[in-house]
Amino acid sequence: MTSKSFLILTVLISCVAITLSSTNSNYPTINLANLRNFLESVKPYSDLSNAFYSVKGLELLGEKFQPQTQAEICNLVKLKIDKNSIESVFFGLSLASSVPNCVLPTAEYQATINKAASSKKVADLYYYSQVAKTAKQPIDSKVLSKSVIDALKTDSSILNQGYALHIASLLSEGRKTLFEMIEDILEQADEVDKKFLQYEGGVGTTSLVLDGIFELSAKMKQFPPKFDQAKLTKFVNYLTSKRSPTNARSAYFLLKASLKLTDNQFHIPLVLNRLSSVSVSSDQPNLLISITNLVGASVKQVKLDVDALSAKSSKSTLLSAKKPFTAKSSDGTTYELKLVEQQPEADFYTVAISISPKAPAQNDKRFFLVSNSVLVKVTTVVSVSDLQIGVGDRDQGLPKLSSLQANQKLQKN
16 A cells, blocks of 8 residues: 655755855875885885986985995996996996995996997987986087987987986087977977876976976076966976876986976975865854975975965955965964954855065065965854644645754654
8 A cells, every 4th residue: 555645844944054065175295205105115126227216316305325225226236237228327327326435347338438429319318418427527518419409300209308408407508509499398298178288208208308497497597488387387287196106217207306396596386275174154264274385395495475365256255355374383384364254155265365475585586376276165054943844645735734842852643
């Protein structure tokens, strides 16, 4: 038998609350501890390539190797180095330079070094230049510059162009032509979702190219005019989206580029994140944020003034004028603002935030936020003023409703 009874429940509330789902997630930074753990995981070393990227990456993180590890590295180099390969010689000599008293028969590699110096391949010229730097051998800058330009005519892959930038940063002359390539290199980046810029070859190649641009720009004492903060932001978005690399090479170049973006002469991106709850109200009026560099550390070069420029929803406004945040930590990473002065309309509000260096560095234009706003949700209290309930039969129309009092059971009719 099919039941025809039904239940009607009516609720009258005194105000309407906005119930909205989660907000934007915080902007990620490059976690140095994670990169360190990944580079450590490459041990024990079995080949020179992985050993190089691991050892050099850990050195960038301040690692000091124990004598036993140093001996293992030196023994690996002596066992694995191929004196007929300029790449192998580069890895071997670089690793040996990280180990005290690791003496290699450099004279045995000189024929390979000389051959690479006149190679028609950009990669060979790159390894040659790095070997010459490590071994403190002189470089004929004019000849090497011409060799690189000629080699690029044969193979101008983005990786080779990245190598060319690093070679140019070691030259005493002939750098200008290679520096002028940067504008074209930037045009070759693939844009994804109008948010990311990246190069074919993934995060390792993209990081290598970015590092090369900054290295060469430092030597030229100028930055490519078309490489603005908006374009750099898209590269940073890509790097942080690939912050968990899958091989030692990518981890090394990602680390190198990330550290470069925390301290250079031209552009230093900063990361804004909300630390407090997404919800603010008259009872919880404060907004707590953090501002760090790309690796999640405090900004060492300057002290910052941080201001909220506005806080708006599609229907309402929280702030009518610019309002300063108050520094809450001695390292200058945490800032707080009383955002809610009186109960506003419940909604999502976008809080626009600006930074500027304090005096005497107030004219330093290097620092910018890769994302300059956070989202907050203004909530309101909901109270039930009346609740009515009734049970009826579908064939007999609407039932009689009875009010249900707070903290009391429903009485039987």
